[in-house]
Amino acid sequence: MITLHHVPFSRSFRVLWLLTEMGQDCEIRSYDIADGSLRDPAFLAKSPAGRVPALEVDGKVLFESGAIVEYLCETRPEHGFGRAPGEAERAEYLMWVHFAETMAHVIANLNLQHIFLRDPAMRSPTVLKIEARRLAGTMQVMEQALADRDWLLPGGFSAADMMMGFNLFSAPYYVKMEPFPALRAYMARVEAREGYQAARALDGEQRFYAKPFYPFDAT
Template sequence: MIRLHHCPQTRSMRTLWLLHELDVPFEVVVHPFDKSLRQPEYLALNPAGRVPALEIDERRLFETGAITEYLCECFPEAGLGRMPGAEERADWLVWVHFAETVSQHSAALTQQHVMLYEDAMRSPIVTKLEAARLGKCYAALEARLSGRDYLLDGGFSAADISVGQAIYMARHFAPLEPFPALLAWYERITARAGFQASLPKPGEALLYARPFYPPIAPPA
């Protein structure tokens, strides 16, 4: 039995996409993005009170990087991982975990634009700096993807899923258009059925009410 605890448009979407690509039976429990994640019942699954949490074969896992590695090792026949000893193993690990480098900046911007409800609480400096840091992440990916269809020469993998979902969130704060190789890659991987199946369903509450949030202008 595999059960994913998920909030739409959050990091748990990374695990949801991976499960669809693995093509294994699983169920999804959708949670609201609110204080209910701090309840004792949920903290027993993820002590940080965040998503994802994954229940699999009597185990409880949290942290998307760890979940990605574990699932790819459980289902190696899908070819989405690079097992220990494989030539691309080191590169695969680097890019799977680079997703969190991207996501930390998106998380800071999500807090500024979405979680802080009053304009006076938001920082023009933070939003400008974090958007610029996303641009540096984009530049690193642009260099990697120039001349490649996927992050690894061996083809599509969970590294593309991890980074692709991070970019899905980051696009709300920094545009991809100045980075043509990155944009082409993103369009390529998000056309996949697994990504489309991981998008929010009609009626589900969205984390992002707008498609794009520009940096906050300083007070006049």
Template sequence: MKITLHHAHEARSMRVLWLLEELGLPYELQVYDFFDKSLRSDSYLALHPAGRVPAVEIDGQVMLESGAIVEYLAERCADMGLGRAPQSDERMAYLDLLHYGETLGQHLANLTQAHIVLYEPWMRSPTQMGLETKRLAKVLGRLEQLLSDGRDYLLASGFSAADVAVGYGIWLAPRFVHLDALPHVAAYRARLITRPAFAKALPPEGARRIYTQAFYEVPNV
């Protein structure tokens, strides 16, 4: 497979980068600055008309949705064992959890916009920021419940592409929500971020990041 991943550090394209590393697939990486409008260039918009990352070119075809890309690549590399076959008992849970990554993703994106993209205080709504924070905590609550039986990863059988899709959000979540009340999620996060493939998906030293604060507090109203 010839793969080119279009990526911005710390954006959802990290899911694809992480999975490519888990699968040991060769790829070319094109990195864009999240803030400098390079995702709005004519050449990038020709690839992704909405100007988002990821975009991935695979053997001349283009995919634009990180969950679908993760699912597809896990299927293409079935022998690596990160997908779950259509007839397997875990198939339903696998797909359900893999796509739950975007339920986390929507709140993280809204919080990123509110805390970081809308940089002037007057642009922000503390009410909306507080609500999104609570909704993110609630979404994490489902995972806390799932992991409370002592499993290491989302599926009882072990690490899968669903952990990559969800894991991006789990990595990011503590910038917005304290994990003290979610001990199983916190332990799961610690397991995920020590995976060598995850470390390779992080921005290199000195790269411009989206998230520069350890925690983004909701302003008092």
């Protein structure tokens, strides 16, 4: 049995989505970031930084979503979601898989400022503005890549889309989507996938965002 340690609407959704697309059943153990359960010694033994995802699979315990996604694709190549060494799209695939964390890091900084610093006086308007612009910049990179293709790789839907695509469901809380027509169409294609819909049904309720949009000049 595969066991996924999971927080709804977090990076662990990338792994849940990939497992669902692969048709791999898993036990989901859900956590709440606010109740201290991620600091429990039993969980820290699986994920030393106290963060999801952690995945128990093939007699191993893995953490870091990108590493887990690469491992699953390499050990289950029959599903075609990875790009193996020697394949023409390998370099571009790896670039997107790891660029996902560049974008996610910016989103995490915005989450910290807007969501987790409860006292507005603790927030920095300068940081909020810089990070919102950085996020828009990463989105523009995707916009350009998707201008003439349906998915990030010319060969079709891949784990790179699951890594990057997940970010786009948090990004619109901080950056308006109107200037990004290719990304809006891409998100619609993602939402139409049966695997995505099935994973979202398993995901659980998101508890991060209380508002539909957080402007960088909010107090």
